[in-house]
Amino acid sequence: MSENDCVFCQIVRGEMDSEVVHDEEEVLAFQDIGGQAPVHVLVIPKQHISSLAEIGDVSDGVAKRLLEVAHEVAKKMDVAESGYAFRINNGPDSGQEVFHLHAHVMGGRKLEMP
Ligand code: AMP
Ligand code: ZN
Numbered sequence: 001m002s003e004n005d006c007v008f009c010q011i012v013r014g015e016m017d018s019e020v021v022h023d024e025e026e027v028l029a030f031q032d033i034g035g036q037a038p039v040h041v042l043v044i045p046k047q048h049i050s051s052l053a054e055i056g057d058v059s060d061g062v063a064k065r066l067l068e069v070a071h072e073v074a075k076k077m078d079v080a081e082s083g084y085a086f087r088i089n090n091g092p093d094s095g096q097e098v099f100h101l102h103a104h105v106m107g108g109r110k111l112e113m114p
Pocket of ligand 1: 007016018031032033034035042088089095096097098099
């Protein structure tokens with residue numbers, strides 16, 4: 001998939017609406033439209049990479065910020081203490097549907113694996 005028709009690139013470019021939770025130079029966090037928990041936010045690198053298979057294409061700083069922003073979002077959404085899941089789906093068996101790397105930050109209820 002090219003960046004032109006990638007839905008998350010469209011959100012980054014402001015061509016598609018989203019409810020932004022956190023915005024900085026290289027990382028964006030926004031509400032998941034299909035919220036599966038009281039808190040369900042997606043954290044993405046603004047640079048298009050399809051999955052963790054391409055994590056080497058972003059700088060170490062961006063990779064680290066993804067993790068830090070996830071926790072900052074959890075704090076902002078008031079689930080850092082009650083707990084939250086950080087999940088990145090990669091490839092068919094994971095159920096990945098959008099092929100722009102994104103981390104789900106989910107909380108506000110008891111979560112189970114998987
Ligand atoms: P995944 O299965 O990990 O690829 O998850 C894709 C997630 O993106 C799902 O939870 C969708 O609800 C969410 N999603 C898809 N399109 C949008 C959108 N335009 N804005 C916000 N979230 C979206
Ligand atoms: Zn993209």
